[in-house]
Amino acid sequence: MEKYQPKNDWIIICPFLHVEGMAIFPFILLRKEKPSAVLLNHERIHLRQQIELLILPFYILYLLAYLSNRICGQAHQQAYRNIIFEKEAYQNEKQLDYLRKRRAWTYWRKRVE
Template sequence: MKGKVIVSSFWTRFFSMGKAQAITIFPFILLKHPLDRENKVLINHERIHILQAIELLILPFYVLYLLEFVCRLLQYRNFTRAYLNISFEREAFRNERNLNYLKKRKLWSFVRYIRR
């Protein structure tokens, strides 16, 4: 599943508290700017999240994502550091430039990116 790409500055800002250029709300990839449709790295990053959500049957993905974010926020006391250390984000950032990553990615690969 690739996710349906939608350009919506409003919804992207709404769901990301104004902090993201793009966000995945399954099954949609919301982009802030029309030119981001051409950003293959950004789209690949969001498609990694689509696959993560499917693996976890969608709702548990978002619950775990938010729980891990809260734990990281308590750990680092910094929004950006907390966000960058969420296991789902670590996997997506580490592999976003590899446009073939989703073809060879193993099930539940995000688990390798969990830090204690």
């Protein structure tokens, strides 16, 4: 696995987080000080999604998707993993060059296909 090479990320270490990482534009919140390159790539994908949707609509759509999945009977983890933004991030997190070749609105394209 490739080592993390610091970029221009605004990273905040939050040992109290209940998850490994979280992207809240423009920050990446991490539970541990030395994250894997895969985790950082996953969170950077979310930052790109947030920028595409002009930030606030991303959070609204994310929450609505999660709530919709829960109302449809999915357990927490399944509802979370079935959010279109999470699907894109999980499917591509190991491709560390993904953001260089990624096309805009990829999460919508995959849903339509």
